[in-house]
Amino acid sequence: MASHIENNSGEIAKPQTAHLWKVFFILLAVTVLEFIIAFTISADTEVGKWFKISIFIILTFVKCFYIVGTFMHLKEEVKSLIWTVVLPVIFVVWFLIALVLLEGEYIGTVR
Amino acid sequence: MATTHASSTPEKLLWKGGIQPMKVGYGKLMMWIFLLSDTFTFSALLISYGLVRFSFPGFKDLNPGKSFSDFTFSQDWWPIPERVFEAVPFLHGVSAPLVFVGIMTFILIFSSVTMVLAVEAGHRRDKADVEKWMLWTILGGFTFLGSQAWEWSHFIHGTGGGGANLVYNEYGPAAFADFFFFITGFHGTHVLSGVVLNVLIFYNTVNGVYEKRGHYEMIEKVGLYWHFVDLVWVFVFTFFYLV
Incomplete structure (x- = not known):
C-alpha cells in the first residue's frame, strides 16, 4: 500500500x-x-x-x-468529430435500406 | 552542433502543433477511425446474415396454420434462435430460452461500466482506482470469453441430433451454423484482443507508466475499443438472438 x-x-x-x-x-x-x-x-x-x-x-x-x-x-467531443463518426454510419443504414427495398426481391429469387 | 533540417515541404504547409485537429489526441482520433472501419466489417456480416436468413423459408412459410409453439428443427427452414439457445450451464435438460445469452449480455454491459469508471479515474489521475476498475473489466472479459466457449461447445455437440459444423447442423440449414461461427467468432476474437489490451494497460498502470507520462489517455483509447466490442454485442444480440 x-x-x-x-x-x-x-x-x-x-x-x-x-x-x-x-x-x-x-x-x-x-x-x-x-x-x-x-x-x-x-x-x-x-x-x-x-x-x-x-x-x-x-x-x-x-x-x-x-x-x-x-x-x-x-x-x-467537438461537432466535426461527432459527424465524422455518425455520418458514415448513417450511410451504412441508408445502404441497408436501399439494398433491402430495391434488391431484396431479386436476391430472394436468385438464391 | 548546428544541424539544419532541410525539409522539402513548404513552410506554409507545416503544422507546428497548436490546437489539435478535432480537439482530440492523434491516437484517440485514429482509434475512432479504426472503430468506424470495424463497424463496416460487422455491418457487412450482419447484413449478409439478414439477407441469407430471409432468403430461406421460415417455419410458418412451410407449415401454414401452425404456431411457433409447435416448432421443430428441420433442414428445410431457418431455426428460431430461442429454441436453439436454451441451455444454461449446471442446469442440464432445463429449457431456459435465451437466459444464458442474457447473462452474457449482462456481463459485457457490466464490464463496460467498469471500463468507463477506470477512464473516469484516469481523468482524476487516481492510480489505485484505475487499477481496481481495470481488474473488474479484465475479470468481466475473461468471464464473457469462458461463457462463449461454453456456448460454442454446447452448440457444436448439440442435443443428440448430430451437433453442428460448417457443412451440417441439427438446427437448420448449414448457413445458420456458418453465420453463428463467423459472427460470434469474429466478435469473440475482438473480445480476446480487448482483454489482451486491458491486461497490457493494467500492467502499465501498476508500473506507473501513465503516472510518469502525466496522463491516462491510453486507458481512454483502449476504453473506446472495449465499449465498441460491447456495442457490437448489443447488435449481435438483437439480430442473431432476438429477431
Whole structure:
C-alpha cells in the first residue's frame, strides 16, 4: 500500500460516477424490456412479428446511443468529430435500406 | 552542433502543433477511425446474415396454420434462435430460452461500466482506482470469453441430433451454423484482443507508466475499443438472438 502513497502527489478529486451508473441501469432496463417483449408477444401473426422486429431494432439504437454517447464520451467531443463518426454510419443504414427495398426481391429469387 | 533540417515541404504547409485537429489526441482520433472501419466489417456480416436468413423459408412459410409453439428443427427452414439457445450451464435438460445469452449480455454491459469508471479515474489521475476498475473489466472479459466457449461447445455437440459444423447442423440449414461461427467468432476474437489490451494497460498502470507520462489517455483509447466490442454485442444480440 505504501507504494501507492508516493504517487498521490496532488489532491485526488472525488469520483463523479452517478451519471455512469445511471446509464448502466438504463441499459440493463432496456435489455430486460427486450426479454419481456421476446416472451410475451407472439410472433405468430404478421403484425406481432413485425412489431417485435421493429421494436427490437429501435431499442438497439437506444442502447447504441447511450453506449456511444456516454460511455465513449462522443457527446462531449467537438461537432466535426461527432459527424465524422455518425455520418458514415448513417450511410451504412441508408445502404441497408436501399439494398433491402430495391434488391431484396431479386436476391430472394436468385438464391 | 548546428544541424539544419532541410525539409522539402513548404513552410506554409507545416503544422507546428497548436490546437489539435478535432480537439482530440492523434491516437484517440485514429482509434475512432479504426472503430468506424470495424463497424463496416460487422455491418457487412450482419447484413449478409439478414439477407441469407430471409432468403430461406421460415417455419410458418412451410407449415401454414401452425404456431411457433409447435416448432421443430428441420433442414428445410431457418431455426428460431430461442429454441436453439436454451441451455444454461449446471442446469442440464432445463429449457431456459435465451437466459444464458442474457447473462452474457449482462456481463459485457457490466464490464463496460467498469471500463468507463477506470477512464473516469484516469481523468482524476487516481492510480489505485484505475487499477481496481481495470481488474473488474479484465475479470468481466475473461468471464464473457469462458461463457462463449461454453456456448460454442454446447452448440457444436448439440442435443443428440448430430451437433453442428460448417457443412451440417441439427438446427437448420448449414448457413445458420456458418453465420453463428463467423459472427460470434469474429466478435469473440475482438473480445480476446480487448482483454489482451486491458491486461497490457493494467500492467502499465501498476508500473506507473501513465503516472510518469502525466496522463491516462491510453486507458481512454483502449476504453473506446472495449465499449465498441460491447456495442457490437448489443447488435449481435438483437439480430442473431432476438429477431
